[in-house]
Amino acid sequence: CNATLHACEKASKWEKVLALLATMARSDLEVDSISCNTAISACGKGSKWEKSLQLFHGMVQKVIESDTITYNAAMSGCDRAGEWVKALQLFSVMLVSEVEVDTIAFNALISACEKGLTWERALQAFNAIPRNTVDLDTITFNAAISACGRCAKWEKALQLLAAMADSMVES
Numbered sequence: 001c002n003a004t005l006h007a008c009e010k011a012s013k014w015e016k017v018l019a020l021l022a023t024m025a026r027s028d029l030e031v032d033s034i035s036c037n038t039a040i041s042a043c044g045k046g047s048k049w050e051k052s053l054q055l056f057h058g059m060v061q062k063v064i065e066s067d068t069i070t071y072n073a074a075m076s077g078c079d080r081a082g083e084w085v086k087a088l089q090l091f092s093v094m095l096v097s098e099v100e101v102d103t104i105a106f107n108a109l110i111s112a113c114e115k116g117l118t119w120e121r122a123l124q125a126f127n128a129i130p131r132n133t134v135d136l137d138t139i140t141f142n143a144a145i146s147a148c149g150r151c152a153k154w155e156k157a158l159q160l161l162a163a164m165a166d167s168m169v170e171s
Contacts, residue, residue, distance in 0.1 A: 001029050005038040014039075014046035033059070037069045044077020052077040053086065068100045075108035083110075084116030091125075107139045114147035122147035123156065138169055 001024055008016040021039045024031050036059050043052035056074045059066050071094045078087040091109045095102055106129050113122035126144040129136065143166040148157040 002032075002034045002038065005035055005042075009038050009042035009045070012045060014042040014048055014051075017042040018051070031062075031064070033065050033067060033070060036064055037067075037073055040070060041073040041075065044073055044080060047081060049077040049081040049083055049086070056090075066097075066099070068094075068102055068105065069098055070128075072102070072104045072108060075105060075112070079108045079112040079115065080117060082112065082115035084112040084118055084121065087112035088121065101134065103135050103137055103140065106134060107137070107143060110140065110143040111121075112146065114150060117147075117151055119147040119151040119153050119156070126160075134167055136167060141167075143154050 001020065005020055007019050008014075011156065017039050021031065021035060023029075024035060036055055040052045040055045043049070052074055056066065056070065059070065069156065071090055075087045075090045078084070078090065087109050091101075091105060094105060106125060110122045110123045113119070113125060122144055126140065129140070141160060145157045145160045145164075148154070150162065
């Protein structure tokens with residue numbers, strides 16, 4: 001069933017994903033973290049970030065273990081919706097829960113802050129990235145540069161562009 005969920009998610013059929021997940025829950029088919037992660041991702045991609053967060057919180061109630069992928073999917077949905085406060089809350093819970101934080105998590109947080117026009121928060125997140133364990137990529141830099149640019153902080157944007165060149169990340 002997870003393969004079917006994944007196919008529906010890739011086809012942007014979040015409604016189908018939710019219907020199949022409900023069917024799985026009513027039957028003897030196991031709903032696991034992969035099933036939930038796929039549903040969270042599908043809802044986030046379908047601009048249904050509230051539903052995405054409901055599924056996230058439902059995992060906790062059903063004692064289904066959430067992992068890095070779970071948090072990344074939920075934060076990415078918040079990012080797409082410009083819900084930077086929700087993305088920041090998820091990121092904070094991720095840290096407290098000692099779930100591995102990766103490049104995707106930082107990218108989602110920085111991008112959400114950019115969409116929320118909170119360039120200071122975006123730079124705080126960018127500067128908090130532990131360079132020895134998390135790789136910076138083009139998305140990381142572009143999100144931070146865009147956050148500064150959207151708020152007319154062109155000097156900061158130029159500093160980030162120079163840092164990107166120094167780090168040898170392709171622009």
